[in-house]
Amino acid sequence: MIIIRELIDDLKPVFSKVMKKLEVPDTTWEPLFGKSTVEDHGDVALPCHSLAGILRKPPGEIANQIAELVFQDLESFATVSSISGFVNISAKPEWISRRISQLLLDTRLGVGLDEGKIFAVDYSAPNVAKEMHVGHLRSTVIGDSIVRMLEFKGHRAIRENHVGDWGTPFGMLIEHLLDLGEDRAATELGVGDLDSFYKQARSKFVSDDEFASRSRSRVVLLQGGHEETLRLWRILVDESMRYFNEVYSMLGVLLTDEDIMGESRYQELLPEVIERLRDSGILEESEGAEVVFPGGWVNRDGEPLPMIIRKADGGYNYSTSDLACIIDRVERLRCDGFLYVVGTPQKQHFEMVFQVAKKAGFMSDDHQAVHVNFGSVLDTDGKVLKSREGEVIKLHDLLEEAIRRAEETIDEKNPNLQGKERHDIARAVGIGAVKYADLSTERTKDYVFDWERMLSFEGNTAPYLQYAHARICSIFRKWGGDRESLRENFGPLVEEGSSPPTKEELTLARRLVEFPSILDDSASTFSPHKLCRHLHSIASSFASFYENCSILNEEDVVIVRRRLALCDITARELQLGLGVMGIIAPERM
Numbered sequence: 001m002i003i004i005r006e007l008i009d010d011l012k013p014v015f016s017k018v019m020k021k022l023e024v025p026d027t028t029w030e031p032l033f034g035k036s037t038v039e040d041h042g043d044v045a046l047p048c049h050s051l052a053g054i055l056r057k058p059p060g061e062i063a064n065q066i067a068e069l070v071f072q073d074l075e076s077f078a079t080v081s082s083i084s085g086f087v088n089i090s091a092k093p094e095w096i097s098r099r100i101s102q103l104l105l106d107t108r109l110g111v112g113l114d115e116g117k118i119f120a121v122d123y124s125a126p127n128v129a130k131e132m133h134v135g136h137l138r139s140t141v142i143g144d145s146i147v148r149m150l151e152f153k154g155h156r157a158i159r160e161n162h163v164g165d166w167g168t169p170f171g172m173l174i175e176h177l178l179d180l181g182e183d184r185a186a187t188e189l190g191v192g193d194l195d196s197f198y199k200q201a202r203s204k205f206v207s208d209d210e211f212a213s214r215s216r217s218r219v220v221l222l223q224g225g226h227e228e229t230l231r232l233w234r235i236l237v238d239e240s241m242r243y244f245n246e247v248y249s250m251l252g253v254l255l256t257d258e259d260i261m262g263e264s265r266y267q268e269l270l271p272e273v274i275e276r277l278r279d280s281g282i283l284e285e286s287e288g289a290e291v292v293f294p295g296g297w298v299n300r301d302g303e304p305l306p307m308i309i310r311k312a313d314g315g316y317n318y319s320t321s322d323l324a325c326i327i328d329r330v331e332r333l334r335c336d337g338f339l340y341v342v343g344t345p346q347k348q349h350f351e352m353v354f355q356v357a358k359k360a361g362f363m364s365d366d367h368q369a370v371h372v373n374f375g376s377v378l379d380t381d382g383k384v385l386k387s388r389e390g391e392v393i394k395l396h397d398l399l400e401e402a403i404r405r406a407e408e409t410i411d412e413k414n415p416n417l418q419g420k421e422r423h424d425i426a427r428a429v430g431i432g433a434v435k436y437a438d439l440s441t442e443r444t445k446d447y448v449f450d451w452e453r454m455l456s457f458e459g460n461t462a463p464y465l466q467y468a469h470a471r472i473c474s475i476f477r478k479w480g481g482d483r484e485s486l487r488e489n490f491g492p493l494v495e496e497g498s499s500p501p502t503k504e505e506l507t508l509a510r511r512l513v514e515f516p517s518i519l520d521d522s523a524s525t526f527s528p529h530k531l532c533r534h535l536h537s538i539a540s541s542f543a544s545f546y547e548n549c550s551i552l553n554e555e556d557v558v559i560v561r562r563r564l565a566l567c568d569i570t571a572r573e574l575q576l577g578l579g580v581m582g583i584i585a586p587e588r589m
Helices: 005-022 026-032 049-055 059-074 093-105 135-152 169-180 182-190 194-207 209-223 227-251 263-279 318-331 344-359 395-413 419-439 462-479 483-488 503-525 528-548 557-579
Strands: 044-047 078-083 086-091 118-122 156-160 284-286 289-292 307-310 337-340 368-371
Touching: 005 026, 005 044, 005 059, 005 078, 005 086, 005 093, 005 503, 026 044, 026 049, 044 059, 049 059, 059 078, 059 086, 086 093, 093 483, 093 503, 093 557, 118 135, 135 156, 135 227, 135 395, 135 419, 135 503, 135 528, 156 318, 169 182, 169 194, 169 209, 169 227, 182 194, 182 227, 194 209, 209 227, 227 395, 227 419, 263 289, 263 307, 263 318, 307 318, 307 344, 318 337, 318 344, 344 368, 395 419, 419 462, 419 528, 462 528, 462 557, 483 557, 503 528, 503 557, 528 557
Parallel strands: 118 156, 118 337, 337 368
Antiparallel strands: 044 086, 078 086, 284 289, 289 307
């Protein structure tokens, strides 16, 4: 059983009184509260092994003594037992009832608001004139979920889509645009064939010396702010963004044109980065390049590893741009924190950037700088996911395939769905399945992209959760009563004159009570998989409850309303939990 934060809060005053008698400081025992090692033993547990040295007794004796001392004060809301040096505590149905009553009346389902901070969330970041591929899926989906969770918790999340829209490749891209003609180039880019456009330009750059020379000259004009070159560059950016927005719309993420903060936006800040690093005394010269030695990293020869700020040819490096981002986010946006939703291979890069930024005074220890790293998307053979032709899979094509497969699944599940409703549900299920498969995996790990598993109506999948929500909506359609009336008069799970709650009712109620703690933990650790895992436990507990507990056919009206109230809060938690991950919970499936 996952820790119930509110139960621990209620337990602490009782335990504090006992621990004072035993002369154990609060700072020693409070951190010991945690998840019970065996679910059947309790909701939370206090291990007493580390107290043996203080109290000079075996852990078993200590646990017995504490359990006896707290028993009377806990009797009204919890049971306590001592097993193998652990004090185990289980919430009584009366305590759970009170919590369920509070959650039913709360539109936020017990999830509180934090003291609002400003976070810049750097995610997605496709490259102009290149198509988004499956490699962009994780950054986009994880970043979107984190933004939604932060905003729900009361923070201001500034979405920053750091697109690759600057640099030497744009010389060849602009020259290729001119060779094709603006209208034809816009058509090619407009139909989403960005990869073909880029490959054509690259092929000419490698094989045609005259074209390569023109391309290099065009880069100089671009970097110098040449008006006509900037106009042509803008065509490339605008057409690419139109394609990106189509993918974002399919994915159902929050990114818009207003969130674009490409590399081009920081060009004017790059010379200032150099000056500030020089003024701070940490900029050095190494083999003609200007570098900073963060310290703590060495190359293969055991020599200090530098972070290159400006290359020997005068060009700036990615590190320079990332330092400019930090300056902008601290001084213009007044951010309290910056989150970089970028793959794990960039771990060292960001650690070095953060260290240099602090060393140079661009940010302070009060700023929360986090590399929200993630693993790769793998095929069933354990290799990086690619098409049959060995090419990187285009994200647009993958999402279209997801919707198509979901339509086939929906047709089997409910052939009565037709027209727009059928398409909308298939879209919600298909896109939801892709997003959930990503989010339900601990983000630091790789995961296998498996169509059959992610679209299954069994297991920890979006369709399983969505179907649980739709099933509850179906129950309420059959009932025909006022759902809101259930929220104001939730009776205790244990009520004189009515049958006691079943094991399935209590298990479901416990899962529902834990929801606010889990969402808080997911948001604070930037870990959507924790919320996914808990939503699955709610849906699984509901399935057992549904199979074993009569609802609409129950003769006792009090029990009917009690069970309908549990259905109501289950549906609301599933909808809210999926919603903060950008996944739709249909009412019919």
